[in-house]
Amino acid sequence: MKKSLKFFITFVLVALFIIPITACSQKETLKTLRVAEVTHSIFYAPQYVALSEGFFEEEGLKIDLKTTWGGDKTMTALLSGGADIALVGSETSIYVYSQGTSDPVINFAQLTQTDGTFLISRNKVDNFSWEQLKGSTFLGQRKGGMPQMVGEFVLKKHGIDPHKDLNVIQNIDFANIANAFASGTGDYVQLFEPTASIFEQEGKGYIVASFGTESGRVPYTTFMAKQSFIKENAEDVEKFTRALYKAQKWVETHSSSEIAKSIQPYFEDTDIQLIEKVVERYKNQDSYATDPILDEEEWIHLQDIMDEAGELPKRIEHKTLVNTSFAKKAIDD
Known part of the structure; x- marks a missing residue:
């Protein structure tokens, strides 16, 4: 009986020693x-x-x-x-x-x-229509990037020429676009989440449309x-x-x-x-x-x-x- 108990204790101690090493080894590999x-x-x-x-x-x-x-x-x-x-x-x-x-x-x-971006208006709009963008300043994404190209695709789909019907700003670095809008640049901006919803929550802008819904797969x-x-x-x-x-x-x-x-x-x-x-x-x-x-x-x-x-x-x-x-x-x- 004592021999069995001794063997059991030894087994447990060895197991307790080996398991952490095995876990470490797996993590290291x-x-x-x-x-x-x-x-x-x-x-x-x-x-x-x-x-x-x-x-x-x-x-x-x-x-x-x-x-x-x-x-x-x-x-x-x-x-x-x-x-x-x-x-x-x-x-x-x-x-x-x-x-x-x-x-x-x-x-x-x-x-x-x-597309994962949303159109944000600086002012609250009760009945938004894309036509309202005409004559506005639109703070878009980097030229040649998917957000900007999809943005233009959607605008044209709604009969808006992005380079004639509104003032498009495309020269702001991607990481600084949200800050530029928050600082007062543009009437509309194209933003990803969660920034879009945070802006809406803080009263800095209002989500009026989804480019993802408009552009398709x-x-x-x-x-x-x-x-x-x-x-x-x-x-x-x-x-x-x-x-x-x-x-x-x-x-x-x-x-x-x-x-x-x-x-x-x-x-x-x-x-x-x-x-x-x-x-x-x-x-x-x-x-x-x-x-x-x-x-x-x-x-x-x-x-x-x-x-x-x-x-x-x-x-x-x-x-x-x-x-x-x-x-x-x-x-x-």
């Missing part, structure tokens, strides 16, 4: 992937869910996430080797390819499928990487995409309240009720892609919008800059 996001927004909720719910860790990945504030800066980080993966508008991959490169940037997983924000990186790290890209798909299904099947609680650690300065309100708004307009596949129809629509804005260098086939194999495998697994 996580593969780190550096991800550069173009902006920090509730618009990217599935990405933060994948982080907070541990889906990346389940796949053996540790994500080093940094916000690079603007498509040009995000692409610079990716091309220079400062990031492994970029979360940015698909148009950037077209710009890079059109300039000539032996290592093109490939879109491998779609995160959002509509488009591969607005995707995860992309250099072709060479994908080739050399195919297994990691596969794991990354699988974790993302888990998060997309989680977002699709959970309430706005549950999603808000999950992503709140990434928006500590934002009220939980406001996060929930923004998530609900994006869910209602189907902004969150329910799977990572960037299909050909969306790719064509993207280039139609670029062409309409006069920013499309040339038409590029879907198969040239889009790799759907990882997304399809994630769905099939």
Whole structure:
């Protein structure tokens, strides 16, 4: 009996010693992937869910996430080797390819499928119509970026010539647009969430329309990487995409309240009720892609919008800059 007790105590002590080492060892073996996001927004909720719910860790990945504030800066980080993966508008991959490169940037997983910006009026408008923008000063996004191109696409759809019917300001750095409007520049501004709702809450502006609702389905924000990186790290890209798909299904099947609680650690300065309100708004307009596949129809629509804005260098086939194999495998697994 004493011998059995002695053996049991020894076993427990050994177990207590080994378990922490094993846990540490597993944590140390996580593969780190550096991800550069173009902006920090509730618009990217599935990405933060994948982080907070541990889906990346389940796949053996540790994500080093940094916000690079603007498509040009995000692409610079990716091309220079400062990031492994970029979360940015698909148009950037077209710009890079059109300039000539032996290592093109490939879109491998779609995160959002509509525009994520909203039209904010400085003054409260009871019965808004797009016609009211004529003659106004419109504080738009960076020329050549998806927000601005979609903005122009929507304006033209409503019979407004953005360069003749209103005064468009496009020379303010992406990170400073909200501050410029708050300081008194412009009658209208195009903003992402949660900034749009915060402005409304603080009385700095009023949401009068959604560019996402107006523009239709488009591969607005995707995860992309250099072709060479994908080739050399195919297994990691596969794991990354699988974790993302888990998060997309989680977002699709959970309430706005549950999603808000999950992503709140990434928006500590934002009220939980406001996060929930923004998530609900994006869910209602189907902004969150329910799977990572960037299909050909969306790719064509993207280039139609670029062409309409006069920013499309040339038409590029879907198969040239889009790799759907990882997304399809994630769905099939």
